[in-house]
Amino acid sequence: MLAFGQIKIGSEAGLQLTNFTNKITQSGTTTIRSGDLKPSVRAGMIVDFLIVNSFSIQPGLFYSLNNLQESTPITLTDGVYDSKSRLTIHTVQLPVYLMYKTSVEGKGRFFIGAGGYLSYALAGRQYSEVPIEIADSSRPTNFRTEFLKSKRNIKLGNNKTLDDYKPLGYGLSGCIGYETPVGLYIRGQFMKGFANMRPSGNSNNINTNWQFGISVGLFFGDGGGGFDW
16 A cells, blocks of 8 residues: 555446347358347446556446347248347446546546456346237238247356356456546446356357446545545
């Protein structure tokens, strides 16, 4: 602790969009597919350790709700419908940024940061909506389409046959934003996961996550800026 010139603690919360990327290679052909962007929330605490001048290290601890949705078109007798599967995953994130800030403490300044993160999934739930055909003589096609909805808790773990989703994730992260003289700041961040989250995955079957969002935070205490809480 004594190695750092100044320590600031802050709280932060915001909205984010989450998605996934599937990379599947079969018979020498690689297919890359993404899901549907879904909004979610992210909130937690950060600590800013000033190293020298305008550089600092900024670790954090966040709760992140990840919404991952996949839609697959299915052709039925009376049209084309989307079969949807959505995962809602509650995770804990530990990002660490190396930050550069313009100007000096106590004045408005821009900042930019880069680093990495670890995440761990605590629980998850899957929601499915599948179109099915039902015989209906009153229709011109003699069928009508209804949606079969279901939900279940997903299994977290590394077992290739029993589990649905790996709990441990990691990747790179970056951010950019502006900090006011009183310690209030706004941050835009992007995170790209490199861990294959599919338990049964391999080099030919890769599922990774990514997210971006915007948040607002406030540093408090003696190092927070204009406010002395």
